[in-house]
Amino acid sequence: MDEFIPMSRPYIGEEEIDAVSEVLKSGWITTGPKCSEFEEKFAKLVGVPYTVSVSSGTAGMHLVLKLMGIGPGDEVITPSMTFASTVNQITLAGARPVFADVDYNTMLIKPEEVDRLISPRTKAIIPVHFAGAPVDMDAIEQASRGIPVIEDAAHAIGTIYKGAHVGSRGNVAIFSFHPIKNITTAEGGMVVASDEFMVKGLKLLRFHGIERDAWKRYGKASDPGYDIKEPGFKYNMPDIQAALGLAQLSKIDEITNKRNRIASMYLDGLSDVEGIDLPGIPGYPHTHAWHLFVVKIKSMDRGGFMRALADNNIGYGLHFPACHKLSYVRKKFGDVYLPETDVLSEKILSIPIYPGMNDEQVYRVIDVIKRVLG
Ligand SMILES: Cc1ncc(COP(=O)(O)O)c(C=O)c1O
Numbered sequence: 001m002d003e004f005i006p007m008s009r010p011y012i013g014e015e016e017i018d019a020v021s022e023v024l025k026s027g028w029i030t031t032g033p034k035c036s037e038f039e040e041k042f043a044k045l046v047g048v049p050y051t052v053s054v055s056s057g058t059a060g061m062h063l064v065l066k067l068m069g070i071g072p073g074d075e076v077i078t079p080s081m082t083f084a085s086t087v088n089q090i091t092l093a094g095a096r097p098v099f100a101d102v103d104y105n106t107m108l109i110k111p112e113e114v115d116r117l118i119s120p121r122t123k124a125i126i127p128v129h130f131a132g133a134p135v136d137m138d139a140i141e142q143a144s145r146g147i148p149v150i151e152d153a154a155h156a157i158g159t160i161y162k163g164a165h166v167g168s169r170g171n172v173a174i175f176s177f178h179p180i181k182n183i184t185t186a187e188g189g190m191v192v193a194s195d196e197f198m199v200k201g202l203k204l205l206r207f208h209g210i211e212r213d214a215w216k217r218y219g220k221a222s223d224p225g226y227d228i229k230e231p232g233f234k235y236n237m238p239d240i241q242a243a244l245g246l247a248q249l250s251k252i253d254e255i256t257n258k259r260n261r262i263a264s265m266y267l268d269g270l271s272d273v274e275g276i277d278l279p280g281i282p283g284y285p286h287t288h289a290w291h292l293f294v295v296k297i298k299s300m301d302r303g304g305f306m307r308a309l310a311d312n313n314i315g316y317g318l319h320f321p322a323c324h325k326l327s328y329v330r331k332k333f334g335d336v337y338l339p340e341t342d343v344l345s346e347k348i349l350s351i352p353i354y355p356g357m358n359d360e361q362v363y364r365v366i367d368v369i370k371r372v373l374g
Pocket residue numbers: 056057058059082083085086128152154155175176177178188189
């Protein structure tokens with residue numbers, strides 16, 4: 001039997017292991033200097049003055065919604081084709097998720113949907129740079145009529161839209177470093193915000209509401225006291241994880257290039273397979289981060305296709321079960337009809353893509369798909 005090809009695998013080498021070991025030996029392992037360095041270097045990548053690290057993308061979304069004052073009676077527009085964490089956070093804030101349909105080919109939110117769904121209660125719009133492809137932000141910002149846009153950039157580390165990194169347009173943007181993501185800190189997230197009130201609030205709320213960083217309070221001859229003006233959470237990123245992130249960040253170009261190479265091989269090798277539709281590529285200038293490679297299975301049922309992949313020792317993922325079909329969402333907010341998302345939710349499957357995947361493995365996946373669907 002051929003070896004198992006997972007859907008995703010973190011790209012961890014000796015640099016990461018050394019970086020984490022160095023922190024472990026240093027005597028300071030939680031949030032501290034490595035975290036600050038990671039925030040600075042990530043800000044440089046995105047092209048913004050500063051970023052705020054958090055314990056996950058979900059934690060970042062929680063804080064952002066809170067700082068925007070989103071609560072009962074408010075609506076937030078987001079695609080249903082997203083990770084449930086966003087919809088959970090909107091719901092937990094007491095607000096209502098209003099689901100926008102996505103384009104079948106690119107799986108990106110349709111700007112005309114944003115325009116259609118805006119109401120006097122709309123307090124934010126959360127487009128998703130799905131699978132590492134950038135949303136058409138010019139069109140979204142135009143459709144948003146000045147309502148705040150929170151860019152879900154969980155998939156978009158390395159994604160360039162019209163010459164600039166995703167997250168650099170002045171909106172709030174949230175990145176994720178979950179192990180499946182293009183760079184990882186095991187768990188973690190980064191929030192980009194240009195508004196000073198938002199940045200200050202994020203820094204306070206991510207650590208109990210305490211104004212000064214712990215590592216500054218525990219230093220030599222420092223003042224260990226603190227005050228809290230508003231209670232906060234425990235969403236800080238430890239230095240062990242930031243060190244891992246720094247080592248990963250130094251390889252971002254290599255990671256993006258490797259992912260792009262695999263995607264090109266798939267687009268080429270699967271182009272004549274009639275039983276699937278391949279990811280659509282946006283027409284505007286961009287660099288795709290190829291976080292995921294999502295195909296749509298047309299000629300057989302998805303369950304059978306997954307079993308065939310499993311029989312051939314090939315992994316797969318589902319990004320995502322449509323959020324408007326989740327039990328609690330239907331129960332709480334009722335049924336919605338989203339023509340393209342409804343079709344996608346039955347047909348999509350993510351096939352293996354990760355920087356450590358070699359050509360032979362990519363060809364094996366292509367051969368198996370051709371054999372199963374051919
Ligand atoms: C589209 C999207 N949004 C948000 C998240 C949440 O990120 P995290 O897992 O870091 O909380 C994820 C991923 O997990 C995601 O895929």
